[in-house]
Amino acid sequence: MTNGNYVIAVEGLYTRFGRHVVHENINLCVRRGEVLTLVGGSGSGKTALIRQMLGLETPAQGTVRIFGEPVHGRQHKQLQYMRNRCGVLFQKGALFSALSVYDNIALPMRELRTLDEGMIRNLVMLKLKMVEIDTKHAIRMPAELSGGMIKRIALARAMALDPELLFLDEPTAGLDPELSDGFVKLIQTLRTELTLTIVMATHDVETLVALSDRVAALDEQRMVALGTLREVVNTRHPFIAKFFCGERGKKILENNRYNL
Amino acid sequence: MPENEGSNSSIVLRRVTGDDGAPRLTITGSCTLAALGKRLQPLSAELNNEAANPELRWDLTGVRQMDDAGAVLLWRAWGNQRPRHLRLRREHERLFDRLEKIPAPPAPVPRDLLWPITVPGNAVFLLWEHLTCLIILSGQLLLDSIYLAGHPAQIPWREISANLYRTGAQALGITALVGFLIGIVLSYLSSKQLQMFGADIFIINILGISIVRELGPVLAAILVAGRSGSSMTAQLGVMRVTEELDALTVMGIPHSLRLVLPKVMALGIAMPLVVLWTSAIALIGGMVAAEIQLGLGYQFFLSKLPDVVPLANLWLGLGKGVVCGMAIALISCHFGLRIKSNTESLGEGTTNSVVTSITVVIIIDAIFAVVFSNVGIR
Incomplete structure (x- = not known):
């Protein structure tokens, strides 16, 4: 699977935490420039799968390749290069609580050691404007911010180095509907400007319908469906029936029928 | 994998004299942070030199990809404004529109002159x-x-x-x-x-x-x-x-x-x-x-x-x-x-x-x- 069109290739992945099995034989490819959404109930291993792709967990069996090379067992320099090409938005933001908002976003830029402070200042302001955070919040500390703001600043930090590959873990959870729509628009705009590959885990059917090119559904340690939204919705499986054909799911799917 | 290679090929500056005799600078390749890498500092100096000539015609239509870092690099070389003669792709227009509206960074907190008294106090x-x-x-x-x-x-x-x-x-x-x-x-x-x-x-x-x-x-x-x-x-x-x-x-x-x-x-x-x-x-x-x-x-x-x-x-x-x-x-x-x-x-x-x-x-x-x-x- 050294094909250049696959950004991520997961082959025969097993994940175990002690005796608890999270994934059984997951096979998954993410193509360049697409948005792949992972869906599944709570505890179905969406976050664990993203952590596997990031190299934060070690697979019990199987391999994970990013940009054609295995995540584990790389040279330090290669690994760093790969990390600079990835941006991650964690579920709870994971902002550095000891740094101000400005320094949080500037940190990955400073770590590159090629950008001067003037450029960093302009870039940080651009990123803050992108996520619609007022300049006056730049000097505040993460503990003083609301949940929605933390999420948006975390996205600004994830986008700090203009990554090719973006991981979003529950990007719209905890945002009000307006912000959530704004977030979806923001991602859509970014995709027109850059070839951005996105792997997203979400519970929110609205975000899923608006953004995803393909959907992977996880249930009971296995991947039960993988394909376009239409293909996945038409798969017969109890979890998918519950997820998409509940009251809310039905309404959103009907509103977006032209997408299917 | 032509596309793959394309996204990694760095930016190329070419100076030519146009049909009308005016100096032109065509920029091609990828103008992204990942592609620029270590070349960022020398490139910044080079662009600053070029931008000293206000009559230079900038042609950015050959730029395959540009991200915020690339745009900021050019923007700073131009002295935080658009040059008089500029041609660029429509999708990159938005990057510079955003830069025009960039808010000023927050003022640094001034140091208190009374610190020898306030600190022990x-x-x-x-x-x-x-x-x-x-x-x-x-x-x-x-x-x-x-x-x-x-x-x-x-x-x-x-x-x-x-x-x-x-x-x-x-x-x-x-x-x-x-x-x-x-x-x-x-x-x-x-x-x-x-x-x-x-x-x-x-x-x-x-x-x-x-x-x-x-x-x-x-x-x-x-x-x-x-x-x-x-x-x-x-x-x-x-x-x-x-x-x-x-x-x-x-x-x-x-x-x-x-x-x-x-x-x-x-x-x-x-x-x-x-x-x-x-x-x-x-x-x-x-x-x-x-x-x-x-x-x-x-x-x-x-x-x-x-x-x-x-x-x-x-x-x-x-x-x-x-x-x-x-x-x-x-x-x-x-x-x-x-x-x-x-x-x-x-x-x-x-x-x-x-x-x-x-x-x-x-x-x-x-x-x-x-x-x-x-x-x-x-």
Whole structure:
């Protein structure tokens, strides 16, 4: 699977935490420039799968390749290069609580050691404007911010180095509907400007319908469906029936029928 | 994989003279942060040079990809405005539109010129604040104890026993090791000196008084302050960071009753026992060294010990243990509850807690030495 069109290739992945099995034989490819959404109930291993792709967990069996090379067992320099090409938005933001908002976003830029402070200042302001955070919040500390703001600043930090590959873990959870729509628009705009590959885990059917090119559904340690939204919705499986054909799911799917 | 290679090929600058005789600069390739890499600095200087000519015609239509970093690079070379002659792709238009509307960065906070006065002044106020907070906390604990005396069913036995185990039973290993080694060192050094005067027998007095009255309690207290004090502060601090303290408050469970009181009581009980244990092991260490160095028999040592060390010394040592234990727990909890919800404050609070606890242990020891200077010494 050294094909250049696959950004991520997961082959025969097993994940175990002690005796608890999270994934059984997951096979998954993410193509360049697409948005792949992972869906599944709570505890179905969406976050664990993203952590596997990031190299934060070690697979019990199987391999994970990013940009054609295995995540584990790389040279330090290669690994760093790969990390600079990835941006991650964690579920709870994971902002550095000891740094101000400005320094949080500037940190990955400073770590590159090629950008001067003037450029960093302009870039940080651009990123803050992108996520619609007022300049006056730049000097505040993460503990003083609301949940929605933390999420948006975390996205600004994830986008700090203009990554090719973006991981979003529950990007719209905890945002009000307006912000959530704004977030979806923001991602859509970014995709027109850059070839951005996105792997997203979400519970929110609205975000899923608006953004995803393909959907992977996880249930009971296995991947039960993988394909376009239409293909996945038409798969017969109890979890998918519950997820998409509940009251809310039905309404959103009907509103977006032209997408299917 | 032509596309793959394309996205990695860096930016190329080409200077040509156009049909109309005007100088043109065509830029092709990828203008992204990943593609620019180490070339960023030299490129920035090159672009600055080019931008010095206002009549230069910039042609950016050949740029395959551009991100914010690339746009900012050009924007800064142009002096934060669009050059007079510029052609670029429609999809890149938006990048520069955004840059035009970029807000000014926040002004840095000016340094206070009065800092030589304000810094020590604030330190004094902080000390005062700590003192009052500690007094309030101890008063609250006293009220809680009075309340619990009336309502014995609400005494948090489970927490007390858990803390007893953590601060007492689990500290036995390290205190034994340190006590034994100190006993050996002290005995070895003293016996060398005593041998010179032929006063070998007084090794028992020296070891007995110094360990039972002084070294045992202080050693144990310092070790426990480092071990249990830091863990108490960190525990309360993390509970603040994860909002567990707030959760307790909204359930109507007071912090002082469920978190602080069990710790203070448990350490008040565990500490004298740890002191006893440390002193005993240190005496054994001293006894072993005395046997090796001076040939003093174990039986003789043990039978002589009660004669030369008055019992008051033991009570004094245990009393120090109780007071130090409760002070350590109180200070650790005080610092733990003051931690703000960020990681830096957590680290700072834990350090301050341990440093303060150890200092207070020494101060308590000094106070005991002065107050009881006539007790237990013949």
